[in-house]
Amino acid sequence: MKPQSCVNINKEWDIVGARQVGRDMAKKLGFGTVDQARIATAISELARNIYLYADSGQICFEVIENMQQQGICMTAIDTGPGIEDISQVMQDGYTTSGGLGAGLPGVKRLMDEFDLKSEEGKGTKIKAVKWLR
Amino acid sequence: MANLINLDAATYKDLMQHYIKTQDEKSLYQIEQVSKNFIKNNILPEEIVNLHIQALSELYPNLLEDFQHSMDFLLEAMISYGLAHQEYQKLREEQYALKSEISVAASMQDTLLGTTKPEIEGLDIGVLSVPANQMNGDYHHFVKGKDGTLGIAIADVIGKGIPAALCMSMIKYSMDSYPEESMSPRNILKNLNRVVEKNVDPSMFITMFYAQYIPSESKLHYSSAGHEPGFYYNAENNTFEEIKSRGLVLGVSPNTEYNQYELKINKDDMVILLTDGVTECRDGDRFIESEEVLDVIKKYADLPAQEMVNQVYKHFERLQNFQLRDDFTLMILRKRV
Numbered sequence: 516m517k518p519q520s521c522v523n524i525n526k527e528w529d530i531v532g533a534r535q536v537g538r539d540m541a542k543k544l545g546f547g548t549v550d551q552a553r554i555a556t557a558i559s560e561l562a563r564n565i566y567l568y569a570d571s572g573q574i575c576f577e578v579i580e581n582m583q584q585q586g587i588c589m590t591a592i593d594t595g596p597g598i599e600d601i602s603q604v605m606q607d608g609y610t611t612s613g614g615l616g617a618g619l620p621g622v623k624r625l626m627d628e629f630d631l632k633s634e635e636g637k638g639t640k641i642k643a644v645k646w647l648r
Numbered sequence: 649m650a651n652l653i654n655l656d657a658a659t660y661k662d663l664m665q666h667y668i669k670t671q672d673e674k675s676l677y678q679i680e681q682v683s684k685n686f687i688k689n690n691i692l693p694e695e696i697v698n699l700h701i702q703a704l705s706e707l708y709p710n711l712l713e714d715f716q717h718s719m720d721f722l723l724e725a726m727i728s729y730g731l732a733h734q735e736y737q738k739l740r741e742e743q744y745a746l747k748s749e750i751s752v753a754a755s756m757q758d759t760l761l762g763t764t765k766p767e768i769e770g771l772d773i774g775v776l777s778v779p780a781n782q783m784n785g786d787y788h789h790f791v792k793g794k795d796g797t798l799g800i801a802i803a804d805v806i807g808k809g810i811p812a813a814l815c816m817s818m819i820k821y822s823m824d825s826y827p828e829e830s831m832s833p834r835n836i837l838k839n840l841n842r843v844v845e846k847n848v849d850p851s852m853f854i855t856m857f858y859a860q861y862i863p864s865e866s867k868l869h870y871s872s873a874g875h876e877p878g879f880y881y882n883a884e885n886n887t888f889e890e891i892k893s894r895g896l897v898l899g900v901s902p903n904t905e906y907n908q909y910e911l912k913i914n915k916d917d918m919v920i921l922l923t924d925g926v927t928e929c930r931d932g933d934r935f936i937e938s939e940e941v942l943d944v945i946k947k948y949a950d951l952p953a954q955e956m957v958n959q960v961y962k963h964f965e966r967l968q969n970f971q972l973r974d975d976f977t978l979m980i981l982r983k984r985v
Contacts, residue, residue, distance in 0.1 A: 547698075548698060548701070548720055548723055549694050549695060549698045549723065552694060552723055552724045552727050553694075553727060555724075556727045556728065556731070607735045607738045607739055607742075608735065608739055617728065617731055617732075620735065621731045621735075624731060624734055625727075625731070
């Protein structure tokens with residue numbers, strides 16, 4: 516397994532850096548253009564959440580594999596305020612995405628697997644996986 | 649799904665190739681059909697752009713590299729549209745589910761609040777109640793007493809929709825629990841007022857007109873809790889007059905007493921009871937005058953009471969472009985002999 520690489524998110528331009536790392540990894544793995552674009556969009560959403568709502572955080576990328584396939588796993592960790600009502604932020608049409616289809620439900624749609632853990636006052640950890648088909 | 653995209657990819661490529669050669673309308677019509685198929689199968693915009701990129705590279709293997717990059721750029725720009733599309737799709741499904749849930753509630757309400765128009769010798773009764781939305785905040789009820797009298801209730805919750813409808817169920821069950829022999833209109837309102845005052849949110853008010861028709865005396869006893877005044881048609885003079893009554897709306901103050909009035913009804917006279925959904929019909933931005941309601945009633949006065957009520961409703965439904973703004977309830981009682 517390849518070592519994971521992480522990108523710290525402190526300012527808006529770090530989002531671009533994270534996208535770049537994620538896309539390069541996806542491209543190397545053999546993801547097509549559509550999936551590359553989807554992975555990059557998911558990275559944007561995760562990184563924007565850190566940039567907008569947490570003081571600092573990072574996104575880590577690693578190549579994962581199971582018996583049948585390879586995939587990319589992204590983990591976004593922040594030490595922000597945490598999410599009070601997780602079901603609410605996972606709902607379509609919830610205000611922060613402004614009905615633009617993005618936000619965390621968007622990340623869930625773009626990726627194959629999605630997991631979220633959050634503790635109020637401590638931070639949030641989001642894991643998202645896309646498998647290579 | 650993947651197969652479907654492959655099938656469409658082949659079609660897309662063929663159509664595009666044909667179109668590039670001929671620029672004919674037929675190919676354009678066909679791609680329109682394919683596009684509808686995409687939508688039906690939830691194919692997202694970025695996938696269509698990708699189809700285009702694939703088709704291009706197969707047809708033109710030596711396509712300018714700059715152009716290829718530009719297509720990738722377009723694909724990237726479509727991702728968020730795809731996401732938004734999926735979100736709308738989901739919200740639309742949710743809305744549909746919600747609507748069917750409300751319609752179940754509405755039909756349950758119909759069952760709960762249902763009342764049958766009684767047969768009373770010498771009295772012709774017409775009644776119609778139509779909700780503005782799915783659930784009705786108006787209510788009417790007939791109670792035929794063992795002594796041959798007829799109790800008539802007509803009520804309106806200020807407000808409409810689901811809260812109003814829920815409120816009405818409570819009224820109906822309170823009324824059902826009263827022993828019929830002891831109940832004069834004034835007592836019924838007095839009791840209901842207590843129930844409403846205790847159980848209903850202070851911001852919600854209910855108006856009600858309760859009447860009791862006594863066939864042996866040809867008299868109508870009635871009381872009103874702030875309800876829209878009805879009309880009395882005097883056949884002998886061919887005149888309408890407002891049925892005057894005073895009384896506080898239900899639920900304002902716990903110990904309200906209600907006045908009771910009496911009206912003598914002769915042959916061919918009519919009693920018209922309604923809710924403000926009738927008198928506050930609007931013609932464009934203008935509220936109609938109550939004379940207009942009476943004019944319309946007069947116009948159909950030769951018909952049986954139920955027909956009259958139906959025709960009056962049709963008239964105002966049309967006047968308001970088939971969109972009721974408030975629940976509409978109209979009741980006409982005519983003494984036949």
